[in-house]
Amino acid sequence: xxxxxxxxxxxxxxxxxxxxxxxxxxxxxxxxxxxxxxxxxxxxxxxxxxxxxxxxxxxxxxxxxxxxxxxxxxxxxxxxxxxxxxxxxxxxxxxxxxxxxxxxxxxxxxxxxxxxxxxxxxxxxxxxxxxxxxxxxxxxxxxxxxxxxxxxxxxxxxxxxxxxxxxxxxxxxxxxxxxxxxxxxxxxxxxxxxxxxxxxxxxxxxxxxxxxxxxxxxxxxxxxxxxxxxxxxxxxxxxxxxxxxxxxxxxxxxxxxxxxxxxxxxxxxxxxxxxxxxxxxxxxxxxxxxxxxxxxxxxxxxxxxxxxxxxxxxxxxxxxxxxxxxxxxxxx
Ligand code: NDP
Numbered sequence: 001x002x003x004x005x006x007x008x009x010x011x012x013x014x015x016x017x018x019x020x021x022x023x024x025x026x027x028x029x030x031x032x033x034x035x036x037x038x039x040x041x042x043x044x045x046x047x048x049x050x051x052x053x054x055x056x057x058x059x060x061x062x063x064x065x066x067x068x069x070x071x072x073x074x075x076x077x078x079x080x081x082x083x084x085x086x087x088x089x090x091x092x093x094x095x096x097x098x099x100x101x102x103x104x105x106x107x108x109x110x111x112x113x114x115x116x117x118x119x120x121x122x123x124x125x126x127x128x129x130x131x132x133x134x135x136x137x138x139x140x141x142x143x144x145x146x147x148x149x150x151x152x153x154x155x156x157x158x159x160x161x162x163x164x165x166x167x168x169x170x171x172x173x174x175x176x177x178x179x180x181x182x183x184x185x186x187x188x189x190x191x192x193x194x195x196x197x198x199x200x201x202x203x204x205x206x207x208x209x210x211x212x213x214x215x216x217x218x219x220x221x222x223x224x225x226x227x228x229x230x231x232x233x234x235x236x237x238x239x240x241x242x243x244x245x246x247x248x249x250x251x252x253x254x255x256x257x258x259x260x261x262x263x264x265x266x267x268x269x270x271x272x273x274x275x276x277x278x279x280x281x282x283x284x285x286x287x288x289x290x291x292x293x294x295x296x297x298x299x300x301x302x303x304x305x306x307x308x309x310x311x312x313x314x315x316x317x318x319x320x321x322x323x324x325x326x327x328x329x330x331x332x
Contacts, residue, residue, distance in 0.1 A: 009054050011056070012056040012308060013027065013056025014026075016217075016292040016293065017217070018191055018293075019191065019216040019292070021188070021190040023163075023164060023190060024292075026057050026058050026059055028293065030052045030296065030298065030304070031297045032061060032073045032077060033066050033297055035299050037068045037069065037072045037073055038067060038072030038075070039072075045076050046084070050084060051301045057308070059093040059094075060093070060095075061095050061193075061219075061221075062123070063138055064096060070102060074096065075126045077094070078127040078129070094134075095134035095135070096135060097193075098119035098138055099111060100139065102115075112148065113155070117152055117156060120135055131160055131162060134162065134166050136167060137166075137168065138169065139169040140169065140170050140174050146177055146181065150185065151185070154187040165190075166190060170192055171207060172205075175207065190217055191219055192211060194207065196291075197224065197285065198266065198324060199229065200225065208291070216290070217290065217291070217292035219292060220293070224278055224281055224282070224296065226297070227241060227297075230278040231276060234264060234267060237252065237255070242299075262328060275309075275313050282296065283310050284316070
């Protein structure tokens with residue numbers, strides 16, 4: 001039977017303007033870095049996307065290299081769009097990126113105009129789309145003039161292949177310079193995608209203020225520290241978890257005794273607030289006005305269902321914020 005989206009989906013989510021742009025993003029977006037590759041079960045990936053959309057998640061985030069194999073997450077979303085979501089295209093915000101190594105030789109990595117424009121064409125082909133909503137430069141490239149990478153972003157907007165552009169993993173100074181260049185070009189530059197969580201605070205040193213000053217929105221990746229900021233690792237390492245998988249980005253050595261103690265204390269604090277640790281960790285990131293959305297990954301539908309309930313309780317008392325910092329051994 002053809003998929004029909006839940007009529008009440010927009011009542012379950014809150015939406016935030018992305019910087020000073022007119023584009024609103026759901027407070028919770030779905031990231032497709034893990035669990036959407038060619039190696040994953042297609043029906044599971046499809047169920048995650050459909051449930052997310054039914055719960056008001058309108059934004060799906062990709063990159064050229066997501067898989068494995070690289071490119072296959074875009075193909076998976078392309079198949080799901082075709083099967084289920086084609087008639088909802090105008091209700092979806094789909095993003096992709098280029099910047100990490102994608103194909104061999106000098107033109108498949110970095111920030112050259114040659115790489116970025118070819119990569120977006122390939123992404124559109126895999127997605128089966130004429131345009132993406134947001135196209136990002138995935139990381140700063142010290143070997144390419146920033147002007148060249150930004151002009152490539154400007155070009156894809158003028159060509160109609162992306163509606164808006166963004167940068168990812170750029171620090172405060174790089175963000176400011178990118179904004180100057182793109183403002184001069186008149187490009188629809190709206191967003192920086194960076195990591196931030198209770199355990200990962202680098203953005204607090206200038207970047208969050210820079211986003212606000214430049215009228216940009218922030219979208220946060222790994223807000224759950226890849227799953228550590230949930231209750232899943234408190235008693236054991238579940239067999240079906242990212243830590244137990246062959247992920248090169250998260251493994252057992254990341255769960256030190258010290259970290260586990262912090263996780264338990266944070267879990268206790270979240271329970272006192274009447275929410276799960278995952279929900280508290282997401283709300284904590286969303287407390288900044290300049291952060292439009294958190295990009296959450298999921299391996300199970302139940303995780304998406306738990307995570308979207310974050311929007312029911314976003315407020316923190318000063319005392320709760322101080323307790324979180326204290327648990328993290330930060331000065332209060
Ligand atoms: P998270 O910190 O949200 O971690 C997601 C993982 O945590 C899930 O896959 C799942 O792992 C676990 N999880 C999620 N919700 C729950 C829950 N309620 N209870 C228990 N476990 C839960 O984010 P990611 O690290 O996955 O990153 C999110 C997205 O950000 C990516 O998909 C990608 O789109 C983007 N990203 C961008 C980067 C960039 O350089 N721009 C870099 C990295 C990510 P499990 O498998 O253990 O169930």
